[in-house]
Amino acid sequence: MSLLPIHLLGDPILREETVPVTEFTDELRTLVDDMFETMYAASGIGLAAPQVGRRERLAVVDVEGAKYALINPEITLAEGKAKAEEACLSFPDVYGTVERATRVIVKAQDVEGTPYEVDATDLLARCFQHEIDHLHGKLFIDYLSYLKRRAALAEWEELRKQYHGTVRYLKPGAPADDDAEPSVSEA
Ligand SMILES: [Zn+2]
Numbered sequence: 001m002s003l004l005p006i007h008l009l010g011d012p013i014l015r016e017e018t019v020p021v022t023e024f025t026d027e028l029r030t031l032v033d034d035m036f037e038t039m040y041a042a043s044g045i046g047l048a049a050p051q052v053g054r055r056e057r058l059a060v061v062d063v064e065g066a067k068y069a070l071i072n073p074e075i076t077l078a079e080g081k082a083k084a085e086e087a088c089l090s091f092p093d094v095y096g097t098v099e100r101a102t103r104v105i106v107k108a109q110d111v112e113g114t115p116y117e118v119d120a121t122d123l124l125a126r127c128f129q130h131e132i133d134h135l136h137g138k139l140f141i142d143y144l145s146y147l148k149r150r151a152a153l154a155e156w157e158e159l160r161k162q163y164h165g166t167v168r169y170l171k172p173g174a175p176a177d178d179d180a181e182p183s184v185s186e187a
Contacts, residue, residue, distance in 0.1 A: 004052040009091040011166035015137040018057040024113035046187030048134030059131035063124040073108035087186040
């Protein structure tokens with residue numbers, strides 16, 4: 001397995017539509033394994049293919065041990081509404097409050113191509129929505145008001161100076177970039 005570089009806000013791939021996965025190959029399974037490893041190394045709870053520079057319609061999630069490879073995921077039911085703070089591995093340390101459904105049913109395929117359905121609530125439901133948005137070029141800052149989005153982008157302009165270019169490389173065995181435990185899980 002290998003750690004993949006994480007593409008940062010400013011990289012156009014984060015705004016592109018993904019392509020449905022049609023072949024469930026060993027290459028796909030390796031990509032999924034690498035994405036899990038990268039997500040854990042970054043101390044994240046979710047990671048979508050565009051965040052590692054890929055166009056497959058695929059994301060990985062691990063919320064408190066509830067672990068899923070979401071291939072070609074679709075939300076088939078969304079209900080309830082709640083606001084909570086979110087963060088994203090593609091622009092670390094920028095936070096924003098986003099209203100999301102509190103329960104979603106997601107239909108997806110696993111790494112073998114077998115269809116499955118998950119009924120998720122609370123943080124898992126929020127994480128699914130955040131990742132599925134990534135697969136359609138959407139980021140959590142898009143939900144912020146004009147002023148809050150502008151403030152978040154200004155913050156990112158400062159924070160991004162510590163990275164070189166639009167890609168962030170993780171160090172193996174070193175969880176996260178800083179010693180402070182983030183108050184909000186990044187995805
Ligand atoms: Zn994200």
